[in-house]
Amino acid sequence: xxxxxxxxxxRAPLTFVSGDGSWLTEADGRRFLxxxxxxxxNALGHAHPALVAALTTQAQALWHVxxxxxIPAQQKLADALVEHTFADTVFFTNSGTEACELAVKxxxxxxxxxxxxxxxxxxTFTGSFHGRSAAxxxxxxxxxxxxxxxxxxxxxxxxxxxxxEALQAAMGDHVxxxxxxxxxxxGGIRPLPDACLKGLRDLCDTHGILMIxxxxxxxxxxxxxxxxxxxxxxxxxxxxxxxGIGGGFPLGAVLATxxxxxxxxAGTHGSTYGGNPLACAVGAAVMEIVADDAFxxxxxxxxxxxxxxxEGLVDAHPDIFEGLRGSGLMLGLxxxxxxxxxxxxxxxxxxxxxxxxxxxxxxxxxLNISDADIAEAVLRLEAAAVxxxxxxx
Ligand code: PLP
Numbered sequence: 001x002x003x004x005x006x007x008x009x010x011r012a013p014l015t016f017v018s019g020d021g022s023w024l025t026e027a028d029g030r031r032f033l034x035x036x037x038x039x040x041x042n043a044l045g046h047a048h049p050a051l052v053a054a055l056t057t058q059a060q061a062l063w064h065v066x067x068x069x070x071i072p073a074q075q076k077l078a079d080a081l082v083e084h085t086f087a088d089t090v091f092f093t094n095s096g097t098e099a100c101e102l103a104v105k106x107x108x109x110x111x112x113x114x115x116x117x118x119x120x121x122x123x124t125f126t127g128s129f130h131g132r133s134a135a136x137x138x139x140x141x142x143x144x145x146x147x148x149x150x151x152x153x154x155x156x157x158x159x160x161x162x163x164x165e166a167l168q169a170a171m172g173d174h175v176x177x178x179x180x181x182x183x184x185x186x187g188g189i190r191p192l193p194d195a196c197l198k199g200l201r202d203l204c205d206t207h208g209i210l211m212i213x214x215x216x217x218x219x220x221x222x223x224x225x226x227x228x229x230x231x232x233x234x235x236x237x238x239x240x241x242x243x244g245i246g247g248g249f250p251l252g253a254v255l256a257t258x259x260x261x262x263x264x265x266a267g268t269h270g271s272t273y274g275g276n277p278l279a280c281a282v283g284a285a286v287m288e289i290v291a292d293d294a295f296x297x298x299x300x301x302x303x304x305x306x307x308x309x310x311e312g313l314v315d316a317h318p319d320i321f322e323g324l325r326g327s328g329l330m331l332g333l334x335x336x337x338x339x340x341x342x343x344x345x346x347x348x349x350x351x352x353x354x355x356x357x358x359x360x361x362x363x364x365x366x367l368n369i370s371d372a373d374i375a376e377a378v379l380r381l382e383a384a385a386v387x388x389x390x391x392x393x
Contacts, residue, residue, distance in 0.1 A: 012347060019046025022369045022377075024352070032347075033377045035365045036354040040185065040217045040330070043244035043286060045366035050285050051247050058281035065277065067270060073280035080287040084226055086235035087255035091264070092275030096216035096242035097131020099252040100179075102269055103212045103238050104135045104153075106256060107177035109263030110210060121175040122212075125161045127187030127357060130179065130214055130240075139179055161190060164199070171203055177210040177238070178203075182228035185217035188358030189325055189332025194232035201234040210237040210260055216252070220244030221290040221367050223328035224300040231327070244367075247286040251279040290367065299367050302374060303328045306363070309378040317385040325360075329367055332360040337388055345387040351380035 016024040016032075022045050024032045037043070044051060058073065065071060078090040093099045104122060111119035122139065124130070130139040137145045138153035146152055155176075159166045161184070182197060184190040192200075204211045213236040218228040222244060225231055229239075237260035242252030252274075256264075273279075289295055307324065310331065314321040320342065322334040335342050339359045346353050346361075354362040365377065 012344075014347065021045040021047075022366050022373045031350060033351045033373060033380055035363045035377055036352045037364050037366050038248060039243070039354055039362075040222060040364040041243045041246070042248045043220055043222070043367050044247050044289060045368055046248070048247065048368075050289060051249075051282050054281045054285035055249065055278060058278050062277050064273075066272070067275060071275060071277055071280065073277045073284060074275040077280045077284040077287060080284060080291065081241075081253065081255055084287070084291045085239075085255055086257065087239065088258040089256055089261050091254045091256075091269065092280065093242070093252035093254065093271060094250045094273050094279070095131065095252045096214075096240060097133040097136040098271070098274070099216065099240035099242055099254050100130040100136045100139060100214070101133050102254045103179065103214075103240050104139070104177075105269065106238055106254065106261060106264055107210045107212060109268065110260055111176050113263040116173075119174055119176050120155045121157060121172075122155055123157050123159060123167070123170055123175055123178045123209075125180055125184075126158055127161050127184050127190060128179075128181055128214070129184070129186035130181075131216075161187070161192075162196070164196075167200070167203065171207045171209065173207065175207065175209050177212050179212040179214060181214045181216075181218060182232070183218040183223060183327055183330055185330070185362070186356055188334070188356045188360040189330060189362055190358070191325070191327050197229060197232040198234055201232075204237075212236060212238040212240065214240045216240050216242040217364075218327070218330055220286070221296055221299055221328075222330045222364070224296060224303055225328075226291055226296065228327065244290070245283050245286060246279055247282055249279050249282040251283050295367075299328060302367075302369060302371070303331075305371060306365070306374050306378070307331065309374065310363070310381075313378055313381055313385065316382070317389070320385045320388055326363075329363075329365055329369075331363040332356060333363065335359050335361060337392065341388050341391070342384060345384035345391070346381065348387055349380040349383035351377055351384060353381075 015027045018025045124139045130136040141158040239255045339355045356362045
């Protein structure tokens, strides 16, 4: 008999009942260090007092009004995003995949309004992940994501990550946009080198193609800059954001330049819940903390500390780990054993990590994780590695 919850997830046998900072408490009382943070969602950990206050204050005043009316919290968050990024304008969604839908619509509408309705192509990259909606799965293109769900949204060309020649050849004046994650998350923490991102920006400029960045996982301070593309000194035309921006409350956004957004006039897009008062009150509180230079400097310092300790872990367990990669607090340990076994051993050791493609385990801790918790996390990962080794012996 089918379970009452549609069985699309394979869940670990863990039930968390409360959270505090970087820690989660299981129903049986065990405490876990959370290096997954809801897959890069709980950017400020669990139950951050400023976010709890923002949510409860808004909840006592007003939960929901339609986008038929002004929403002050939405305005405040949009102003903050515009102030701190390349963007001139923002549309709020509830998730990353909805942001993908709009990013694709926006790029196509841009060219339609320029008198080029034929210019609909979107170039994407293998190993990418952009969500589970029609545009999201068509953009990723992998068999795992698309099999059985055809006919797929047309117009997507998938290139191998890092294949510069194929990229050059694919650029042309039928292309509306290139869509890329500066650091692939689900794909196994694969950063696009800064030089490649710069080169891609140049190619887009040469061909007049819009650049869409998916910073759903790597954005909002995760790599030590507010947005990952800042490391390369470039800016996109359109950017998808979600996950960390809501700190755990469902919220996403599409940020764009005035030019790229020029086709999106009244009535061309909308959302019942996107930009609702509760989500935006929390999002504004997250932005106030994360967009601060001193906070981002701390993210970089902590990332250095974690990276150093993890390199020690890799050196100490060369039969379990192959290497460390990533950027800031978005790190991946490539495993020599099956990554799921390491994640599972982590449950036994009281530390949560997230599997990714390419046999990687992802470490995406809260951005405000303490130094002591970093040290404890690595001790627990060490215990997990020893447990995997003992199970194999
Ligand atoms: N884009 C990236 C890079 C993601 O990592 C994800 C989610 O993991 C998405 C898009 C989709 O976001 P959501 O699950 O909120 O729809």
